[in-house]
Amino acid sequence: xxxxxxxxxxxxxxxxxxxxxxxxxxxxxxxxxxxxxxxxxxxxxxxxxxxxxxxxxxxxxxxxxxxxxxxxxxxxxxxxxxxxxxxxxxxxxxxxxxxxxxxxxxxxxxxxxxxxxxxxxxxxxxxxxxxxxxxxxxxxxxxxxxxxxxxxxxxxxxxxxxxxxxxxxxxxxxxxxxxxxxxxxxxxxx
Amino acid sequence: xxxxxxxxxxxxxxxxxxxxxxxxxxxxxxxxxxxxxxxxxxxxxxxxxxxxxxxxxxxxxxxxxxxxxxxxxxxxxxxxxxxxxxxxxxxxxxxxxxxxxxxxxxxxxxxxxxxxxxxxxxxxxxxxxxxxxxxxxxxxxxxxxxxxxxxxxxxxxxxxxxxxxxxxxxxxxxxxxxxxxxxxxxxxxxxxxxxxxxxxxxxxxxxxxxxxxxxxxxxxxxxxxxxxxxxxxxxxxxxxxxxxxxxxxxxxxxxxxxxxxxxxxxxxxxxxxxxxxxxxxxxxxxxxxxxxxxxxxxxxxxxxxxxxxxxxxxxxxxxxxxxxxxxxxxxxxxxxxxxxxxxxxxxxxxxxxxxxxxxxxxxxxxxxxxxxxxxxxxxxxxxxxxxxxxxxxxxxxxxxxxxxxxxxxxxxxxxxxxxxxxxxxxxxxxxxxxxxxxxxxxxxxxxxxxxxxxxxxxxxxxxxxxxxxxxxxxxxxxxxxxxxxxxxxxxxxxxxxxxxx
Numbered sequence: 019x020x021x022x023x024x025x026x027x028x029x030x031x032x033x034x035x036x037x038x039x040x041x042x043x044x045x046x047x048x049x050x051x052x053x054x055x056x057x058x059x060x061x062x063x064x065x066x067x068x069x070x071x072x073x074x075x076x077x078x079x080x081x082x083x084x085x086x087x088x089x090x091x092x093x094x095x096x097x098x099x100x101x102x103x104x105x106x107x108x109x110x111x112x113x114x115x116x117x118x119x120x121x122x123x124x125x126x127x128x129x130x131x132x133x134x135x136x137x138x139x140x141x142x143x144x145x146x147x148x149x150x151x152x153x154x155x156x157x158x159x160x161x162x163x164x165x166x167x168x169x170x171x172x173x174x175x176x177x178x179x180x181x182x183x184x185x186x187x188x189x190x191x192x193x194x195x196x197x198x199x200x201x202x203x204x205x206x207x208x
Numbered sequence: 209x210x211x212x213x214x215x216x217x218x219x220x221x222x223x224x225x226x227x228x229x230x231x232x233x234x235x236x237x238x239x240x241x242x243x244x245x246x247x248x249x250x251x252x253x254x255x256x257x258x259x260x261x262x263x264x265x266x267x268x269x270x271x272x273x274x275x276x277x278x279x280x281x282x283x284x285x286x287x288x289x290x291x292x293x294x295x296x297x298x299x300x301x302x303x304x305x306x307x308x309x310x311x312x313x314x315x316x317x318x319x320x321x322x323x324x325x326x327x328x329x330x331x332x333x334x335x336x337x338x339x340x341x342x343x344x345x346x347x348x349x350x351x352x353x354x355x356x357x358x359x360x361x362x363x364x365x366x367x368x369x370x371x372x373x374x375x376x377x378x379x380x381x382x383x384x385x386x387x388x389x390x391x392x393x394x395x396x397x398x399x400x401x402x403x404x405x406x407x408x409x410x411x412x413x414x415x416x417x418x419x420x421x422x423x424x425x426x427x428x429x430x431x432x433x434x435x436x437x438x439x440x441x442x443x444x445x446x447x448x449x450x451x452x453x454x455x456x457x458x459x460x461x462x463x464x465x466x467x468x469x470x471x472x473x474x475x476x477x478x479x480x481x482x483x484x485x486x487x488x489x490x491x492x493x494x495x496x497x498x499x500x501x502x503x504x505x506x507x508x509x510x511x512x513x514x515x516x517x518x519x520x521x522x523x524x525x526x527x528x529x530x531x532x533x534x535x536x537x538x539x540x541x542x543x544x545x546x547x548x549x550x551x552x553x554x555x556x557x558x559x560x561x562x563x564x565x566x567x568x569x570x571x572x573x574x575x576x577x578x579x580x581x582x583x584x585x586x587x588x589x590x591x592x593x594x595x596x597x598x599x600x601x602x603x604x605x606x607x608x609x610x611x612x613x614x615x616x617x618x619x620x621x622x623x624x625x626x627x628x629x630x631x632x633x634x635x636x637x638x639x640x641x642x643x644x645x646x647x648x649x650x651x652x653x654x655x656x657x658x659x660x661x662x663x664x665x666x667x668x669x670x671x672x673x674x675x676x677x678x679x680x681x682x683x684x685x686x687x688x689x690x691x692x693x694x695x696x697x698x699x700x701x702x703x704x705x706x707x708x709x
Contacts, residue, residue, distance in 0.1 A: 065390045066382045074391035095497045104395030106281025107495040108363070111392070128499060133516060134367030136499035138586060143617040144664040149502035150368075151517040152582040152621075152631045154659050162659035164582075167521045188391040189367065191374035193381040 074100060074187040080125070083180050086117040091139050091157065094125075099187045113173065114139055114146070115182065116157065123182060126159050127171035127190040134191065137170065146170065168192075238425055239464075242456030244448075246432035248463035251325070253470035254318035255424070259417065260471040261311040264478065265349075266410070268304040276356070278402035280395040280494065283358035287490045302482030308353055310478050312508045315346045320563055323542075326551025327430035329439045333543035335423040338416055340539045345413050347508070352405035354506050358398055359490035364503035366393045375525045393496075428452060429459075433551035440548055502583060511573035517582040518573075581630035584620040588628040595625035602679055609676025612669045616661065624680075632658055639678045639687035646688075647674045 060067075068074070076099040086092055091114055098109040114126040114137075126146070128136045135150035145162060146155040153164035160169045171190035176183050188194050226232045275294055277286040290297035319339065322328060328336035351369075355362045366388070373387055374380040389396030431451055457463070488506070492498055505513050519527055553560055585592075594610045602610075613619065621631035642650065651670060654660030665673065681687045 063386065065388070065396065066385045093499070098392050098394070100391060102390075102395045104279040104281055104399070106279070106395065107493065107497075108280045108394045108397075109392070110495065110497050112497045112499055128496070129367060129371075132371070134371040135364055135503060136496070136501065138499060140589075140617050140620075142589075142615050142664075143661065145617070145659055147584045147586065147617075147620065149583055149586055150364075150513075152584055154584075156659065156663075163654065163657045165517065165519075165521050165524065167524075189370055189384070189388065189393060191371050191381070191384055193374035193376075193384065 075185050076187055077176070077183045078186050080113070080115060080175075080182045080184055083117075083121070083177055083182055086115050086123070086182065088117050088119055091116040091141065093139070096184070096186060111186065112136070113184070113186075114170075116159075121177045123175050123177070124159060125173040125175045125182075125184050127173065129171065129190050130166060131161070131168045131170055131192065132164070132166040134189070239460040240458040241425065241428070242452040243429045243459045243463055244431040244451050245455045245457050245462075247429045248457065248466060249432065250466055250470070251321055252429065252463070253467050254314055254321055256467040257470050257474050258311065258314045258318050259421075260474060261307055261314060261478070262413065262417065264475060265304065265307045265311060268300050268307060269406070269410075271300045272304055273406065278356075278399055280358065280398045283356070283398060284490055284493050287357065287359075291487060298487050299482055301487035302485070303478060304353075305357075305488040306478045306481040306485070308350055309507065310474060310481075311346060312350055314474070315343055319343060320567075322430075324553040324556075324559065324563060325430060326433050326439070326553075326556070328543040328546075329549070329551060330441050330444055330543075330547045332423070332427055332430065333547055335420060335427065336543045337540055338420045338423070340536070342413065342416050342420060343539075344536070345409050345416065348409050349405065349413070350506065350508055352401045352409065354509075355398065355401045356405055357488060357490050358494050360492040360494060360498065360501045361489070361503045361505070363393060363494040363496065364501065365505060366397060368503070368505075372528055376529060429463075430551075433553070435550070435552040435554045437551065438549060439551055500586075502586070504577070504580070507574065510577035511570045513580075514573040514577040517580075518576075579630075583629070584631050585629040586620060588619040588623075589614050589617040592619055592624075592627040595627075598624060598680060603675070605672050605675045606679045607676075609672035609674065609679075612665070612673040613676055616664065616669075616673075618673075621658075635677065635680055637681050637685065639681035640685050641688060642677075643688045643690045643693075644674060644678060645690060645693070647677050651677075 078096045078099055080094045080096055086094075093112055094115045095110050095112045098105075098111055101109050112128045114128065116124040116126065118124060126137075130137050130148040130150065130153050132148065132151055132153045135148050137146040137148045137153070137155065139146050144157045146157075146159075148154070148164065148166075151165050153166040154162040155166070155170050156162050158169075159172060161167075173184035173186050175185075222232075272290065275286060275290050275297060277283055287301070290301050292298070322336070322339070354365060370384045370388060370393070373383045376383055385391060387397075388394075389400045428448060431448065492501060504510070515527075516524065550556055594614060599607060599610060618635075619628040621629040623630055623634045624636060626634075638647070648670065650656075650658065651665065651673060652660060652662040661670075678687055
């Protein structure tokens with residue numbers, strides 16, 4: 019059997035000397051950890067810090083204005099402005115475009131304001147219905163019934179040179195920047 | 209003679225290693241440590257079964273990683289390749305999927321057994337606490353694993369997760385971006401959930417399982433609870449020690465054979481399910497532009513899906529954010545609040561009732577989520593015809609009303625003849641419940657969780673629809689009538705009749 023060598027500190031001098039170097043060693047490692055922590059934390063939080071001040075939002079075209087007949091609501095898709103090579107199909111985002119009249123539009127997010135499931139438009143009854151928990155919205159996006167606490171999320175839009183463009187780039191959730199860009203409307207407003 | 213030499217050779221090789229590793233003695237000690245005789249019971253096999261399934265998940269998970277590509281653009285097609293191109297890929301996927309279902313179930317059974325047998329009490333509090341973390345990690349593996357199956361359900365499930373996370377006050381939006389790895393569900397999202405599912409959580413699981421097992425070895429297996437044998441901090445250790453001395457038996461082989469039998473049984477059960485039912489999905493491609501989908505979670509989160517549909521909207525956010533925190537704190541505090549006293553379930557009625565209530569609640573919610581009566585049937589209006597008997601012998605107006613009923617998607621939420629949505633009440637006998645006036649008001653103004661159709665129905669459409677609804681009553685029951693209205697009408701007629709010469 020091997021015996022473990024027992025280290026007995028000979029004098030108090032060497033102990034304090036060793037203790038000093040050990041403390042210095044801990045301090046030095048702490049410093050190294052801090053130097054390392056800056057890039058590590060920065061990398062980990064990069065998706066958050068970039069999102070500040072609407073950093074993800076930009077204007078994307080949906081199509082020509084004559085693709086959207088007046089008084090109707092059509093499904094349109096756009097490519098999310100931030101694309102990474104591994105994104106595949108996930109950056110193709112659908113939305114509901116309602117051309118109220120002339121250049122007056124409403125562009126609704128596909129995501130239900132309850133928990134983000136894709137809502138479907140039923141022109142016959144003039145309702146958006148959610149397949150998950152049964153939320154329903156009127157044609158103007160206002161909440162009709164079910165668990166959602168608000169109307170559908172709306173993208174800010176503009177019509178320039180006959181092109182409908184929306185400000186998008188972020189998954190619409192109750193706390194997202196996109197949700198605060200367009201205010202909540204009173205129910206049944208048209 | 210050759211066998212003898214072989215045996216001696218093996219023993220020598222064993223000795224050579226043990227001189228260097230020095231592991232034989234501690235392993236033998238651990239294996240043969242005395243356990244109370246009555247713990248060699250079929251009730252005590254669930255912990256080792258959970259460990260067995262965990263090891264199975266590690267092996268099948270590594271096998272899947274040989275083919276799987278954690279890229280949002282290719283994950284789905286690599287799963288298709290596993291299902292259809294790679295030999296037995298479907299079986300390994302099915303084993304991993306069924307293994308996860310079994311693991312969640314076994315961990316929950318193990319936890320229930322431990323709680324009912326009072327094994328969380330002194331001195332095994334920390335074992336319980338580590339076990340609670342193991343439960344959370346198991347659920348974490350289940351959720352992240354569902355995302356590895358990168359299909360429509362996974363995509364929209366992430367959206368649901370993000371919507372829940374975004375409700376956290378102040379930091380909600382930041383949490384969403386941290387969770388998704390960016391502003392939307394995309395490549396970075398799958399990659400980070402892959403890292404969680406394959407590196408972070410399994411690493412923690414291995415460490416915590418090791419800790420959990422170490423404590424089981426150090427503190428001994430919980431003795432069979434006897435009614436009246438009270439746990440006290442001052443005396444328990446000596447009592448347990450005496451118990452293992454007087455009626456103890458070595459864990460190997462006295463108790464372990466039942467664990468081994470059950471472990472093999474569970475592996476065979478998983479293999480049988482995998483072989484018979486096959487792998488889970490993947491469902492449709494994770495392409496957000498395909499919106500004809502009704503995402504649903506895997507079975508262990510179905511109860512949550514039901515809860516999110518049934519809670520009043522105003523209670524939802526507090527419940528979602530505070531509920532889990534309270535539940536986890538409650539589980540963690542349990543052994544410290546009831547660390548002493550009776551162990552036997554026979555003397556702990558509140559414990560038994562609590563377990564039953566949780567089981568019944570979760571079971572009911574899960575069953576409801578399977579039926580999902582709150583989801584509109586998106587194709588009922590065009591797919592489910594109005595039953596013949598409701599059309600037979602009706603007037604032209606009523607038949608027109610039936611058309612309006614279908615065309616305006618009323619059927620998506622209201623059933624007739626047991627087909628159609630169940631979001632709203634079935635309308636087979638609605639005329640018995642509501643008078644003509646009430647029907648008109650309900651259709652036009654909505655209310656009681658029904659949208660208002662006033663803007664979407666012309667006056668003739670409303671008249672026809674209400675005429676149809678008024679015809680919906682059993683032949684033995686008359687439709688509801690407003691007696692006051694009738695009185696006024698007949699009164700008026702009498703008066704006009706009276707004034708006539």
